[in-house]
Amino acid sequence: MANLGSTIKKFRKQNKMTQKTLAEKICSQSVLSRIESGLEVPNAVVLHQLCERLGISVEKAVSSNVNHISSNKDTLKKMSDYFDNNQYDQLKAFLKQNNCINEFHEDVDLQFYYYCKGSCRYYVDSDYKGALNDLTMALEYTYSPNNHYFTTYEVLILSCLGKVYIDLGREAEGMNFLHDSLLAINSVSMNEKSYLLTKIFYNIASIHRQKKAYSDAKIYLEKGIQFANDLHNSYYLSELFYEKASISYVEGDHKTAYLDMSVAYGIAQGVENKKMTLLTKEKLIKWDFYPVI
Known part of the structure; x- marks a missing residue:
């Protein structure tokens, strides 16, 4: 539906309207921007309201053949x-x-x-x-x-x-x-890029760990791990388990630390994350617990 977005953009510019003006009380400016870029398809209500404000019919917007191919x-x-x-x-x-x-x-x-x-x-x-x-x-x-x-x-x-x-x-x-x-x-x-949001839990957890607020850090680490698991994606999962293991080790729970660091190592290897594979391996060796894999 990239043509639809291009058509909306074309008529918006012909009407000398900004994205903010067109989107007002219909959808957010960011949503309109995504629609015009072909990254999102408007629902029937939003499309009707946009077309009404632009002074064109829905049929014209949908059927217009705008041969626009993004050069970027x-x-x-x-x-x-x-x-x-x-x-x-x-x-x-x-x-x-x-x-x-x-x-x-x-x-x-x-x-x-x-x-x-x-x-x-x-x-x-x-x-x-x-x-x-x-x-x-x-x-x-x-x-x-x-x-x-x-x-x-x-x-x-x-x-x-x-x-x-x-x-x-x-x-x-x-x-x-x-x-x-x-x-x-x-x-x-939620869309195909939603897995990237796992990083948000890592960011706030790592800050709490640096402040030695370990209880808070573990809460966000568990939430991040659950978020990644729910999406069936391993993005930042190795990093989350690395942080979790590091906290457990500092707190003296070496058994849990070894297990979580081993999980972090396995995930890093599985996704071919060289940086995390090296970090987790070094930590396991330092802890005198480098498993034979």
């Missing part, structure tokens, strides 16, 4: 592949070599670009101030706390902003963003 489709897919697999070094190089920013015009695409850029600044360069600027810019493209619906990436950006603020010594602001991201999960429409 391959670029976005490559960025997404690197991002989803936490390959930030490769992502940084790709963004630099391809000068991607010039390819994007839609709000959701620009948001994802700055989210990727900010993540690279954080994980590769340890440039927390630069990451804060990029992530803030990314969020502002579509996010409003008054929205009734949030996208997966909006919630992830909220969580990442929380981590960055805390790393910059602004703990109160950071915890607010982290908790906002947890609350927003309930307002996300």
Whole structure:
């Protein structure tokens, strides 16, 4: 239904309307942006209201043949592949070599670009101030706390902003963003990217572990593990078990620590996560409990 989204966008521009104006009291601006980008299909009620405001019939919107093929489709897919697999070094190089920013015009695409850029600044360069600027810019493209619906990436950006603020010594602001991201999960429409939200539980749990608030950390770790299991996906599952094992070891429950670290090691091997395979293996060796696999 990419043609439908392109048609809506075409008539919106002909009417000299912004996304915010067209979406007002019909849907959130972020939803409209996703519709226009072909990432979401409007239900019958929303489609009717959008067409009515644009002054066209639903039939015209659906039947219009707009042969629009996004020139940035391959670029976005490559960025997404690197991002989803936490390959930030490769992502940084790709963004630099391809000068991607010039390819994007839609709000959701620009948001994802700055989210990727900010993540690279954080994980590769340890440039927390630069990451804060990029992530803030990314969020502002579509996010409003008054929205009734949030996208997966909006919630992830909220969580990442929380981590960055805390790393910059602004703990109160950071915890607010982290908790906002947890609350927003309930307002996300589940889709093929929903598994990425597991990272939110890891982010807040790791912060609590650093503060030695182990009870709180374990609560979020268990929630994250359950969330991943419910989606039948192993994204960030190794990291969650790694944190859980590390807490158990500090608390003196070495048996549970060994078991959970072994699970983390097995998951990391299974998904070919070299970084986590190395980390978990080193920890098991240090604990004198490296199983023969």
